[in-house]
Structures are given as C-alpha cells and as structure tokens.
Amino acid sequence: MKIYSINKTTLIDYPGLVAASVYTGGCNMRCIYCHNAPLVMCPASLPTIDEEEFFSFLDKRKNILRGVCISGGEPTLCPDLTAFIDRIRSYDLKVKLDTNGTNPDIISDLIRSKRVDMIAMDIKSHPEDYPRICDCDVSIENIKKSVSLIINAPIDHEFRTTVPSGVFSEDDMIRIGQWLQGARAYFLQAFKEADTCMTTGLQEPSGEEMNRLKSAILPYIPVASIRGID
Numbered sequence: 001m002k003i004y005s006i007n008k009t010t011l012i013d014y015p016g017l018v019a020a021s022v023y024t025g026g027c028n029m030r031c032i033y034c035h036n037a038p039l040v041m042c043p044a045s046l047p048t049i050d051e052e053e054f055f056s057f058l059d060k061r062k063n064i065l066r067g068v069c070i071s072g073g074e075p076t077l078c079p080d081l082t083a084f085i086d087r088i089r090s091y092d093l094k095v096k097l098d099t100n101g102t103n104p105d106i107i108s109d110l111i112r113s114k115r116v117d118m119i120a121m122d123i124k125s126h127p128e129d130y131p132r133i134c135d136c137d138v139s140i141e142n143i144k145k146s147v148s149l150i151i152n153a154p155i156d157h158e159f160r161t162t163v164p165s166g167v168f169s170e171d172d173m174i175r176i177g178q179w180l181q182g183a184r185a186y187f188l189q190a191f192k193e194a195d196t197c198m199t200t201g202l203q204e205p206s207g208e209e210m211n212r213l214k215s216a217i218l219p220y221i222p223v224a225s226i227r228g229i230d
C-alpha cells in the first residue's frame with residue numbers, strides 16, 4: 001500500500017475510538033473544495049511512507065490504539081487495500097474506511113467479508129448536482145448503490161457533505177435529505193481554507209449559513225449535525 005501520510009493519534013477521525021489515520025494517494029474525483037489537491041492530482045511526485053514503518057508503529061502503539069482510519073485520496077482505488085486491511089486487523093484493531101462511494105463492488109466486498117467496522121462516505125451533493133461539485137464524470141448509479149449498501153449494512157456509518165460558502169442552496173439540502181433518508185449519521189462539514197485547495201477563492205461558511213442549511217435537511221435526516229463551526 002502506498003501511504004502518503006499518517007496521523008499517529010486522532011480522537012476525531014474514528015468517532016468514539018483512539019485511532020491512527022493513514023492517507024492513500026490518487027482520486028477519481030476533482031472536488032472543487034478538495035483541500036489536498038497535490039495528493040489527488042500528482043501523488044507520484046510526493047514522498048511515501050514505507051508500509052513496514054507504519055506496521056512497526058502499529059506494533060508499538062497497539063495497546064493505545066483501538067482503530068485505524070483509511071482515508072485518501074480514494075482508498076478503494078488501491079489494488080492492495082484488502083491485504084492492507086487484513087494486516088491491520090491482525091493487530092485486533094477496528095477499521096474505518098473513508099470513501100467517495102465510486103466503487104460499490106469493493107464497498108460491498110468489504111462489508112460482506114466483515115473487513116470494515118465503519119464507513120464514512122462523502123456526499124458531494126444530490127445526485128443531479130454531482131458533476132458541479134466533483135468536477136468530473138462519475139457514475140451516479142454507482143454512487144447511489146454505495147449509499148444504499150452503506151445505509152443497509154450492519155456496521156457504523158456516516159455521510160458527510162463539505163460546505164463552502166454560497167455553494168449549496170436550501171433546495172440542494174432538501175434533495176440530499178430526501179435521497180439519504182434512513183442515514184443514521186450525517187454531517188454538514190464547514191469548508192476550511194487551505195493552501196493546497198483544488199480551487200482558489202472559496203470561502204468558509206458562517207455559522208448562520210450552516211444552520212440554515214441544516215434546518216433544510218433536518219425534516220429528512222433528524223440526526224443531521226454540523227461540524228467545523230465553533
């Protein structure tokens with residue numbers, strides 16, 4: 001597995017668990033707000049961390065850590081993802097996968113084989129609006145399949161939508177909410193400006209904007225919450 005960075009201890013990335021996060025490179029989307037454009041656009045130009053170094057770290061920290069979050073980029077594009085997960089699980093650690101949902105067959109296999117304990121899927125917008133946000137040609141049918149698989153899987157999940165200022169309307173939120181009914185966790189994540197963002201000029205949303213968007217989605221997803229606003 002090509003690992004591009006590691007967060008050695010996080011209380012945030014894996015809800016409820018002390019975890020480490022690993023970041024894979026490359027992605028099949030080009031989201032306008034992606035805060036890690038070099039990792040998505042040109043991973044080959046970035047240094048990698050030796051897999052053995054990561055497992056040596058896990059060996060030392062296995063008594064403190066309870067889980068590992070595999071993020072990206074898009075981890076389901078990595079051909080050795082399954083073997084990597086199996087090796088993590090051999091340390092008796094739980095595994096959370098972050099995904100954009102473009103590979104439902106891989107997600108299905110990971111759920112069926114009980115290799116993942118939690119999946120967090122990005123929801124870029126409602127299905128008709130995906131091209132505007134992810135700025136590429138993706139199979140919306142695959143995205144819908146992934147949502148359905150994850151909602152119906154007997155594992156923890158979360159869906160989350162990143163919100164730059166002025167990008168989403170309340171009607172967009174209503175349509176996301178109608179689509180995701182049955183989700184047991186959904187977060188509106190406030191966009192944070194970064195030097196490595198895919199697009200220049202995007203602004204962080206205000207608390208008032210986030211609350212307005214949340215109010216629109218609540219009738220459909222009563223558990224909807226906001227992240228990233230103090």
Ligand code: SF4
Nearest residue numbers: 027029031034073100
């Ligand atoms: S935000 Fe996620 S899905 Fe979108 S381009 Fe970046 S890594 Fe890929």
